[in-house]
Amino acid sequence: MTDAPNPLLSSPALPYDLPPYGSIRSEHYLPAFREAFAAQRAEVDAITAQTEPATFENTLVALERSGELLGRVSRTFYTVTGADGTPEIQAVEEQLAPLMSAHRDAIQLDAALFARIAAVHEQLGDLDLDAESRYLVERHHREMALAGAGLDAAQKQRLTDLNQRLSVLTTTFEKNLLADTNDLAVVFDDAAELDGLGDGELSAAAQTATSRGLDGRYVVTLTLYTGHPYLSSLTNRESRRRLLEASRSRAARDNAHDNRPVLREIVRLRAERAALLGYPSHAAAVLADQTAGSPDAVASLLRRLAAPAAANARDEQAALQRIADADGIRIEAHDWAFYTEKVRAEKYDLDRAALRPWFEAERVLRDGVFFAAEQLYGIRVTERHDLQGYHPEVRVFEVHNADGSELGLFLLDLYTRDTKRGGAWMNSIVTQSALRGTAPVVVNNLNVNKPAPGTPTLLTLDEVTTLFHEFGHALHGLFATVTYPHFAGTAVYRDFVEFPSQVNEMWILWPEILSNYARHIDTDEPLPADVVERLHASEAFNQGFATSEYLAASWIDQACHTLSLDEASADIDVAAFQAAALADIGLDNPVVPTRYASTYFAHVFSGGYSAGYYSYIWSEVLDADTVEWFGENGGLTRENGDRFRHRLLGVGGSGDPLAAYRDFRGRDAEIQPLLERRGLAG
Structure with missing residues (x-):
């Protein structure tokens, strides 16, 4: 290591305080x-050492x-x-996890600080704020x-x-999952085993194999969720079986990456922490500060939806089986997506895999x-080629308001790689705050397979959906306009954050959006109108399966x-516990596996979605009600956009989100x- 100054400790010099990733090395982080x-x-x-009475300002x-x-x-x-969790970054994260936890607790549990805040809180009714x-x-x-700021000293120490x-266990969970996901990537010897995939998908599999020293073979990496997009296209049943089996076994094997003992300890310690804080369970502690309010409220919604979802899934399964009978096949989990596309084609004359040439990634991004x-x-939104992200594949865009004023930066990291965790997500690199004079810098991560150089990236409709979804988070992070850092960006209740x-x-x-971006990669022809009609007609198709797999994971x-x-x-026993839980809510259909099984449920055991x-x-209740509002009020108009931006997205975490929703909608959301x-x- 040289004597050069640590770039993380220098005053921000790049536009929008973008970190100087090009000069940051892993050894800079811990210091x-x-x-x-x-x-x-x-x-x-310095705050707690003051002798003056506590005020809002001091x-x-x-x-x-x-x-x-x-x-x-x-x-x-x-x-x-x-x-980009390289081994060096993972090593830093493991060392950092307990240090970060201890620092947060030292502040959150500071009795003197809590006393001063409580003093201001007591006089809140008399303050002109x-x-x-x-x-x-x-x-x-x-x-x-x-x-736990009100606990005694011994309780605080235990907490x-x-x-x-x-913090150590959740870091270990993610590290195990990433390692086992990479280890379980499925290797195929012959392109015939991947019959049904397009040229771009084959190219991506060959490229991945080459990067792993397996020239001439094909490697299919695994997605975070249980299913895999290729299951709908692969004609080889054994290939489908291998792919799903690998996915479901992640971090659940007797090896160094086994997450079962890790998650058991996480569950036990979370329950102990909740008991220490005076709650009957971890879920009760978490939900006390969410819009849902209690585990009972969540259970009521999930049970209300589970029975009709499971019934719809059984009807869908019967339809699949009728077609599979002709092939002499008894439908299993790895067959569902494949035969679903056959039923979709029969019922709606729609082959979603054949739509990929209309969804070229760059066009979807810019023109969609x-x-x-x-x-x-x-x-x-304009690209800034002069600015650098944390990886060569990261692209940087500048965002301006309608009046030309600067809004922030948006970074896009589209492709999968071995150092990236699965799934898709948004996070903030810099958050907006009037108090600090900062503007937002946000990033979207996806895990699209990267084709060989010179080959266009063609997206599935699901990947198009993910790109729009994650940019909704990005817009929330860009538009939130607050004074205090505590409320910046997407710092809202967890059960509200998915709404935007x-x-x-x-x-x-x-x-007008679809016609602008859905153009054939070779002919530039728009997606045919009859195909669009069939897409709309099929929107509720397979929702029994989709709702069931999601509700199963939630349960x-x-x-x-x-x-x-x-x-x-x-x-x-993790597997037995999971099976009993699914039976309890009636979602134990083996042909409809849960979207995430416990050992690779990163949202819950290494992310911020526990309970x-x-x-x-929960957010989709608001979402569906909002979509109805847009339809009733003219749809894609600047007036509607400005109302949604300023009354909802712009609020950030600076107010009650349900109050903001009522201000936007004029009433509470309805579930219908x-x-x-x-x-x-029905």
Whole structure:
């Protein structure tokens, strides 16, 4: 290591405070974190050392100003851990996890700081504060109370120990999953085994094989969720079976990457932490500060949807079996997607795999995703080739408002690689705050297979949906306009955060958007009108399966996290526990596997969705109701976009999200549009 200054500790010099990723090395991170920890600790100590009575300015505003360096270093680092988790970065993350946990606890459990915030909270009714400032007092007071700031010294020490151990375990879970996912990538010797895939998909599989030293062979990497997009196309049943079997066995084998003991300990320690905080379960502790409010409310919604979803899935299975009978096949899980496309073709004369030539990635991005946002919100997105992301494949775009003013940066990391975790996600690298004078920098990560050089990237309709979905999160992060860093970007309740992203999916088949981006890669012909009609007609098709697999994963999450400490302390057989949970809610159809099984359920055991995976369907109630509103009010207009931006997206976390929804919609959301969308209204 040279004596050159640590770039993480230098004042931001790039536009929008974009981190200087080109000069950051893995060995820079830990020293920067240690300095940032010390800096914020000193800032908080200065708050609590004051002899003057607590005021909003000398306590809450001072707390919001603290930790600027830590926030910058953290967002820079955690962007890389998920998207380019090299062995060196993973080693840093393992060392950092307990240090970060200890630092957070030292502040969240600081009795002197909590006393000052409580003092301001007690006089809140007499203070002349704007709405966001009042909400800041309420949130800090509630969050510290829920975190355990009111516990005694011994309880706080135990809580700190639990949090540190959990931070190590969740990091281990993700590391195991990434390693086993890479190990279980399926190797095929002959292109005939991959019959049904397009040229681009074969090219990607060959390229992956070459990168692993397997020239002349084909490697199919695994997606985060149980199913795989190729299952709908592969004509070779054994290839389908191998692919699904590999997916379902991730981190559940007796090897160094086995996540079963890891998740058992996570569940037990989360239950112990909840008990320490006075809650009967981890889910109760988490949901106390979400819009749902309680595990009972979540269970009520999931059970209400599960029975009709399972019934619809059984009807769908019967339809698949009628076609499979002609092939002499008894439908199994690895056959579902393949025969679903046969039924879709028979019922709607629709082959979704054949649509890929109309979904060239660059055109979908510029003429679809960006174009929809430009039409709706007036923003303009232009690529900045002079700015560098954290990996050579990352692209950087600048976003301007309709009046030409600067809004922020958007980064796109489209392709899969061995150092990237599965799935798709958005995160903020820099967050907007009027107090700090910062503008947003956000990134979208996907896991699209990269074809050979010179070959166009053709997306599936599901991947098009993911691109629109994640950009909905990006818009939320870009548009949130707040004073205090605590409320920046997508810092909203977990069961509200998926709402803006799901709404953004509505533009995929909107006529003027679809006609602008869905053009054939060779002929530039638009997607034929009759195909579009059939796509609309088939929107509720296979929703029994889709809803069932999602609800199954949500129920597993709730089952794990509604355990009491005594229940969680038992020697749990992970597979048996999961099977019993699915039987309890009637989603134990072996042909319809859960979207995520426990050992690779990263949302829950290494992400931020523990006891919160229900959030997608909870948010979808709002989403479906919002889509109905747009349809009733003229659809894709600047007036509608501005209303949605300013009354919902722009609020960030600075107010009650359900109050913001009522301000936008004029009433609370109704569930009927969701039931109709998913074919559950009957």
